[in-house]
Amino acid sequence: MRDIAAGLAEWRAAGLRFAIATVVSTWRSAPRPPGAAMAVAETGEVIGSVSGGCVEAAVYELARTVLENGSPVLATYGVADDDAFAVGLTCGGTIEVLVQPDTGLPDHVLSAVCQGRAVATASMLERGEGLGRRIHVPAEADLDGFDRVVADQAAGMLAAGATGVVALGAQGRRVFVQSFAPPPRMIVFGAVDFAAAVARIGKFLGYHVTVCDARPVFTTRRRFPDADEIVVRWPHDYLASTTIDARTVLCVLTHDPKFDVPLLVAALRSPARYIGAMGSRATHDDRAARLRDAGLSDAELARLSSPIGLDLGARTPEETAVSIAAEIIAATWGGSGRPLGDLEVPIHR
Structure with missing residues (x-):
C-alpha cells in the first residue's frame, strides 16, 4: 500500500470514501506480491494494482460493492479456461485479495505510511x-x-x-x-559521475539514498538532486557513525585506496545486505590484497561484490547504474542474473 498512500491521503483530505484491495496470499506465478494494493474512490478513480492488469476489472467491481455496503470481502482469483482473459490470471498463478472499506484505516496509520x-x-x-x-x-x-x-x-x-x-x-x-x-538505506560512497545515476535508480527502487564523499567541491546538492542526504565526511568515519542494518546496501564507487580500504574493512564487518565496489579487475586484485593485509579473512572478502554490477555490457553511468541495481535485486531475492528464457524456474518466486 505504500506506493498508493499519498493518493489515499489526498482522497481523505478531499472527504472522499474509498475501498482498498490488497493481495494477501499468492500461489505459483502470481504477478504481484502480498501487500500489493489497489484502491477505488467513490468517484470511480483507481490507483494501484493487484495483478498487473489481469483481474483489475473484477476487483474494481468488488471494491465498488464494498463501498456501497461497507462489508469487507475476501476473494480468490486464478486461471479459468473459459474466462482467463476476463477475470483470471493468464500467468498461471492464483491470488487471494482482501477488499476493505477505508473506515478501518485511521489517519495516524495512513500518515505514518506516507512519512515512512x-x-x-x-x-x-x-x-x-x-x-x-x-x-x-x-x-x-x-x-x-x-x-x-x-x-x-x-x-x-x-x-x-x-x-x-x-x-x-x-x-x-x-x-x-x-x-x-x-525504507531501506542505500549509501553511495564517492561523488563520481556514476554516483548520480546510482542515487537516481536507488530512489526509484525505494531506498533512502545517502551520497558520501570527503571532497566538498564534488559532494553538492546540485550534482546529486535525487539523494535524500548529502554527507561531506571521510567515508569510513561516516560509516562508523551511522546506522547499518541487514537491509542496508553499500555502493563503494571511490576506487581510491585511501578511501575504499578503510571503508571496506568496516563495511565487510557490518550487517549490510549488499556491499559492492567499483573498479577494474586489476583494481579489484590490488584492493583484495590490501584488504587481506588489513586483516580481513577470505570469508569476509567473499561478501564483496567486485567489480560491482552484472555483466550487461554497460557503458554510460545510467547503464552502469542499471547493472548495479540488477545485482542488488538478484542478491536480495536470490535471482541468478541469467536470462529468464534460459531458465525453467518460476518467474515470480
Whole structure:
C-alpha cells in the first residue's frame, strides 16, 4: 500500500470514501506480491494494482460493492479456461485479495505510511462477522486476548520488515500482517559521475539514498538532486557513525585506496545486505590484497561484490547504474542474473 498512500491521503483530505484491495496470499506465478494494493474512490478513480492488469476489472467491481455496503470481502482469483482473459490470471498463478472499506484505516496509520515511519496493520481473514477487522501496531490502546496475540505477532513481523499470512491462536485463525518499515538505506560512497545515476535508480527502487564523499567541491546538492542526504565526511568515519542494518546496501564507487580500504574493512564487518565496489579487475586484485593485509579473512572478502554490477555490457553511468541495481535485486531475492528464457524456474518466486 505504500506506493498508493499519498493518493489515499489526498482522497481523505478531499472527504472522499474509498475501498482498498490488497493481495494477501499468492500461489505459483502470481504477478504481484502480498501487500500489493489497489484502491477505488467513490468517484470511480483507481490507483494501484493487484495483478498487473489481469483481474483489475473484477476487483474494481468488488471494491465498488464494498463501498456501497461497507462489508469487507475476501476473494480468490486464478486461471479459468473459459474466462482467463476476463477475470483470471493468464500467468498461471492464483491470488487471494482482501477488499476493505477505508473506515478501518485511521489517519495516524495512513500518515505514518506516507512519512515512512514504522507501522503494521493486521487484518483478520476468517470469514464471518470479523472478516477484515484491523489491528494496528503500534497500538493506540491496551489489548488483551487474541488481539494481544495478533499485535505481538505484528510487532515481530514489523521489526523484521515481513509481510504475509500467519495462523494464530489455538484454532489457527488466519491473519494478514502488512509491515510498513522505514525504507531501506542505500549509501553511495564517492561523488563520481556514476554516483548520480546510482542515487537516481536507488530512489526509484525505494531506498533512502545517502551520497558520501570527503571532497566538498564534488559532494553538492546540485550534482546529486535525487539523494535524500548529502554527507561531506571521510567515508569510513561516516560509516562508523551511522546506522547499518541487514537491509542496508553499500555502493563503494571511490576506487581510491585511501578511501575504499578503510571503508571496506568496516563495511565487510557490518550487517549490510549488499556491499559492492567499483573498479577494474586489476583494481579489484590490488584492493583484495590490501584488504587481506588489513586483516580481513577470505570469508569476509567473499561478501564483496567486485567489480560491482552484472555483466550487461554497460557503458554510460545510467547503464552502469542499471547493472548495479540488477545485482542488488538478484542478491536480495536470490535471482541468478541469467536470462529468464534460459531458465525453467518460476518467474515470480
